[in-house]
Amino acid sequence: MSTYLWIGLGGFLGANARYLVQSWAAGRWGGAFPYGTMIANVTGSLLLAFFMTIATERLSLSPQTRLFLATGFLGGYTTFSSFGYETWQLLETAGRLQFGLNFLGNIVLGATGVLLGVALARWVMLLRG
Secondary structure (H helix, E strand, O other): OOHHHHHHHHHHHHHHHHHHHHHHHHHHHOOOOOHHHHHHHHHHHHHHHHHHHHHHHOOOOOHHHHHHHHHHHHHHHOOHHHHHHHHHHHHHHOOHHHHHHHHHHHHHHHHHHHHHHHHHHHHHHHHHO
16 A cells, blocks of 8 residues: 555544544533643644654554554644644633633643653553563
């Protein structure tokens, strides 16, 4: 299968996973604050860091596997373009507090997700020997 098909298949699945997360979050907490986008960004950051740490430090994965999971699925799942637009919309409609909470929440929690993903991957690799 060509490179673009691997990325496209992963992106298709990732975008649908993001939609499910966003729909679930909106149903649970309402749509006034973009919780679903933040959840996708944080979990996507954690998963990408976890996967890439294991893929580069322990496993020998095919380029197609990396493209499918990292570029395709997680690229379709994480939503930083949505994050940027929704953050701007919060500034215009809800005010500075909501803008700041969304901005800092995504950045700080997303970076924390990366740190946790790397630490978790290294811990799992240590346990597995």
